[in-house]
Amino acid sequence: MTRIVQSLYPVSSGLTDKDDSLSAMSDHHHGHDHDHEHEHDDRPGPHGAPLTDVQLRVRALESLLVDKGLVDPKALDTLIDAYETKVGPRNGARVVAKAWVDPAFKQRLLADSTAAIAELGYIGRQGEDMVVLENTPKVHNVVVCTLCSCYPWPVLGLPPVWYKSGPYRARTVIDPRGVLREFGVDVPDGVEVRVWDSTAELRYLVLPERPKGTEGMTEEQLAELVTRDAMIGVAQVKAPAR
Amino acid sequence: MNGMHDLGGMHGFGPVDPEPNEPVFHHEWERRAFALNLATGFLGRWNIDMGRYARELMPGPEYLTTSYYEHWLYGLEQLLVEKGLVTTEEMRTLRPTAPAPGDLRVLRPDDVPRRLRAVRAARMEGDVPAKFKAGDEVVARNINPTGHTRLPRYARGKRGVVDRDHGVFIYPDAHAAGLGKQPQHCYSVRFTARELWGADALTRDAIYIDCFEPYLTPA
Numbered sequence: 001m002t003r004i005v006q007s008l009y010p011v012s013s014g015l016t017d018k019d020d021s022l023s024a025m026s027d028h029h030h031g032h033d034h035d036h037e038h039e040h041d042d043r044p045g046p047h048g049a050p051l052t053d054v055q056l057r058v059r060a061l062e063s064l065l066v067d068k069g070l071v072d073p074k075a076l077d078t079l080i081d082a083y084e085t086k087v088g089p090r091n092g093a094r095v096v097a098k099a100w101v102d103p104a105f106k107q108r109l110l111a112d113s114t115a116a117i118a119e120l121g122y123i124g125r126q127g128e129d130m131v132v133l134e135n136t137p138k139v140h141n142v143v144v145c146t147l148c149s150c151y152p153w154p155v156l157g158l159p160p161v162w163y164k165s166g167p168y169r170a171r172t173v174i175d176p177r178g179v180l181r182e183f184g185v186d187v188p189d190g191v192e193v194r195v196w197d198s199t200a201e202l203r204y205l206v207l208p209e210r211p212k213g214t215e216g217m218t219e220e221q222l223a224e225l226v227t228r229d230a231m232i233g234v235a236q237v238k239a240p241a242r
Numbered sequence: 243m244n245g246m247h248d249l250g251g252m253h254g255f256g257p258v259d260p261e262p263n264e265p266v267f268h269h270e271w272e273r274r275a276f277a278l279n280l281a282t283g284f285l286g287r288w289n290i291d292m293g294r295y296a297r298e299l300m301p302g303p304e305y306l307t308t309s310y311y312e313h314w315l316y317g318l319e320q321l322l323v324e325k326g327l328v329t330t331e332e333m334r335t336l337r338p339t340a341p342a343p344g345d346l347r348v349l350r351p352d353d354v355p356r357r358l359r360a361v362r363a364a365r366m367e368g369d370v371p372a373k374f375k376a377g378d379e380v381v382a383r384n385i386n387p388t389g390h391t392r393l394p395r396y397a398r399g400k401r402g403v404v405d406r407d408h409g410v411f412i413y414p415d416a417h418a419a420g421l422g423k424q425p426q427h428c429y430s431v432r433f434t435a436r437e438l439w440g441a442d443a444l445t446r447d448a449i450y451i452d453c454f455e456p457y458l459t460p461a
Contacts, residue, residue, distance in 0.1 A: 054312055058271040060336035061319070062278060068342040070285065070327055071349065076277035078351040082358060083276070084266045124359035129408070131430075146250030146394050148294055149310065158276075160264050164310045166255040173396065173449050174251045174439055182258055193447040197250065199392045200428045200452035201364035202408055229260075 088157035089228035091122045092205055095155060096231065097223035099132075100210045110134060113205070117155060127154035127203050133196060134207045135233070140187050141206045142180065142233030144172040145198040152203035156228055163232065173197060183234040206233040213239035243295075243388050244395060246302035251396040251439070275311045279318050284349045284357055287325040290364075291418035295390035296320045364412045366425040372455070374429055378404045379461035382431070382453060390418035393457040397449075401461050402433040405450060413454055426455045 051059075065071045095117055099106040109116040113130040117123070130152060133141035145151065146169045151159040162168050172179050176193045180186070187193055196204045208230040214222060229235035249255075267273045283293060296317035305313065322328040329340050349357065374380060384399040385391065392414050408428045416424040431453045435443035 054315070055269070055271045057336075058275050058278070058315060061315075062274055064328065064332060064336050064338055065278065065282065065322075067338045068328070068332075069348065070342050070346065071278065071281045072351070074351045075281055075349040075354060076274060078354040079277040079280050079358075080267075080273045082354060084273070088266075118361075123361050125357075125363075128361055128363040129365055131408075144250075146396075147247055147392060148297070158266055160260065161268075161310070162258050162260045165258065166249055166252075166306070167258045169249040170252040170255045171258070174253075176447065177444070179258055183260070189444070189446075191446075193444075195447075195449045197394065197449060197451045199394060200408070200414075200454065201411055202428070202430075202452055 083153070083158050087153060089155070089226075089231065090223070091120070091157075092152070092155035092228070092231045093223040093226035094120055095122070095132075095205070096207055096226045096237075097219045099207055100222055101219045106207075109207070117205075122154040124154050126150070127152045129202050130155070130205060131196075131202050132205050132207050133194070133233070135209050137191070137209070139192050139194060140180075140185075140233065141194045141196060141204075142172060142176055143196045143198060143204040143206060144169060146170070146173055147197075147199060150198035150203065152205050155205055156231060160228070180234060183229065185234065185236055206231050208233075208235075208237045211237050211239040213242075243298055243390065244386055245298040246300075246305040247298045248395050250394045272311045275315045275318075279314050281349045282318065282322065282327070284353075285327070285346050287327060287346075288321050289412075289417055291390055291412070291414040292321065292420070293317055294414075295418040296324075298390065366410045366412060366423065368410060368425060370410045370425050370427060372407055372427045374404045374407070374427070374455070374458060374460075376404050376406050380404055380429075380431060380453075380458040381461050382433075382451075382457055383459055385457070387415065389415060391415050391457075393453065394451065396438060397433060397451050397453075400433055400437050402431040402437065402451075405430040405432045408452065411454070413456065415454070415456070428452055428454050429458065431458070 062071070062073070062076070066073055095109070098120070099109050105116060109132050113132040114128070117127070117130050135141055149159050149164040151163065168179065173195055176195050177187055198204060208226065210222070211225070214225070225237050225240065227235055227237065230237045267276070283290070297313045299320065300313055300316045319333060323330055323333050327342060332339055379401065380403070381401050382393060382397045382399065385393060406429065408430060410425045411428045413424040413426040416422060429452070430450050433449050433451060434445070435447040435449060436445055438449060
């Protein structure tokens with residue numbers, strides 16, 4: 001029986017063979033050939049792949065909890081749907097775009113982030129106490145959770161695997177500029193890098209700099225430019241190519 | 243606890259490996275493990291700090307070679323047994339033999355929007371005096387508790403400056419141990435990269451760590 005391998009090591013998602021995981025640990029150049037066609041559906045498919053230990057365990061645990069009346073499987077479906085289709089980084093992008101075009105909102109956002117974000121309707125679990133960090137020509141902010149994976153769910157959705165992974169959690173506090181370079185962000189020596197380790201119940205959202213060349217754009221158009229990574233602080237927002 | 247989860251500052255993990263166009267979940271079992279954690283959490287038998295601590299108790303070698311939702315699954319299995327919702331025998335066989343406690347309010351689909359939009363969590367009202375204020379120089383205590391703590395190892399014994407007082411929050415070290423909320427001020431403390439990592443670090447860079455008041459002493 002194979003074991004799902006999407007570990008803290010930088011291995012590709014979708015690998016299900018132990019040998020692959022070992023080779024991936026020593027091979028950092030496996031590239032980005034993450035292939036969603038290789039999503040291993042837990043239902044035995046036409047190719048008849050056997051279920052892994054963890055698939056069997058989760059399935060058995062769910063039926064145990066349903067049989068005992070502790071969970072309603074329809075509530076599980078509703079929870080999954082909420083985070084798969086309703087909550088995500090588009091919410092945060094709207095907050096950022098509004099701050100770029102509305103100086104009064106930006107002021108409220110920096111003074112009381114939770115209340116200002118709530119004006120747009122984004123509230124609740126893992127976003128109860130928000131802090132917005134403004135990037136400027138002199139300061140670049142980047143957010144990490146070294147102890148687990150704290151992340152502002154109402155504005156960014158659930159965190160990507162790399163945010164929860166060993167490399168990001170280990171290195172961002174000791175080598176932030178190196179991590180940022182891997183994301184393609186070269187912070188000049190004259191700019192201060194501030195790393196925010198989310199060790200308590202505050203949840204951080206980076207307000208990226210508005211790119212030059214976007215002066216004529218509407219709030220909606222600007223929101224389209226804002227990426228999840230820019231709101232974590234590992235990317236800059238780019239103006240659209242002309 | 244000085245567990246494998248406390249990764250800040252370690253070497254040897256290789257490069258960060260972002261996945262373009264990453265899906266929210268990679269496997270059906272991840273969806274179910276995620277939702278099972280939330281749904282059982284809403285039963286109210288444990289709090290989020292107990293939840294984090296249960297994941298931290300996963301043996302180190304296993305923690306490093308398993309995925310994020312496997313950590314969640316491990317923690318959930320521990321809590322279900324520890325808090326009396328599932329017996330050890332049931333967890334071993336994964337077959338029900340004992341009735342669940344009768345006083346539980348099971349999460350229904352209609353409850354989900356309200357539960358996810360609840361705005362009260364760890365922040366506490368009430369008049370708790372603050373020992374520190376913005377600008378104060380502090381030292382993070384050198385503590386090594388075997389229980390849950392949110393003071394990462396890399397900050398212990400280091401000097402910093404209070405950047406801001408976030409207000410009063412549930413104290414996770416006590417809350418995880420079932421000792422009540424013990425409200426404490428939580429401060430954002432600025433540590434210079436040089437203080438944490440030595441002379442090779444850039445002078446200008448800094449790490450901000452959210453520190454509960456018991457983690458700090460005056461410098």
